[in-house]
Amino acid sequence: MRLPLLALLAAGSAHGYELKGALEKLLGAAYPQPNVGQIYVTLGRLEKSGLIEGEDVAQSTRPNKRIYRLTDAGREAVRAWFEEPTDEPRVRDEFFMKLAIAPQTGLADQIALINKQRRQYLNTMRELSRLAAAEDRDNRVAQLLIEGAMLHLQADLDWLERCQEELE
Secondary structure, three states, X not given: OXXXXXXHHOXXXXXXXXXXXXXXXXXXXXXXXXXXXXHHHHHHHHHHOOOEEEEEEOOOOOOOEEEEEEOHHHHHHHHHHHXXXXXXXXXXXXXXXXXXXXXXXXXXXXXXXXXXXXXXXXHHHHHHHHHHHHOOOOOHHHHXXXXXXHHHHHHHHXXXXXXXXXXX
């Protein structure tokens, strides 16, 4: 959450609720909705680390709000974030750990685990299809996020098939 918030602040100053709304609008319903409390905690940490500066703005009918802006150090952190490729190989996959350990425990059957995981992936795929149909067609970022998640799920389903072939 830290670097995406910094990146949003590169576009201009904002308070926590504006940042939450910007994330929700950008990413759509498929992405887990950010918790505003976590956003404010993260903003506080970013301010302490000198990546953003906050300023209290008085409001006549409501409590003061704190507006944040990116510092030069924060701008550099965002640039560095965009420059670094993202590591994503899922070598530390929790399901695979269950699959690998199951025979040694005698508490779970590998094929049953695969079937249960397959059902989970298929249910998630159906939910993503519903989200894609309900999402604003003009929100290309949200559509691409959903499409990417579905492609990952399809790869996971193919991998489960491969695991089952090897273990039967």
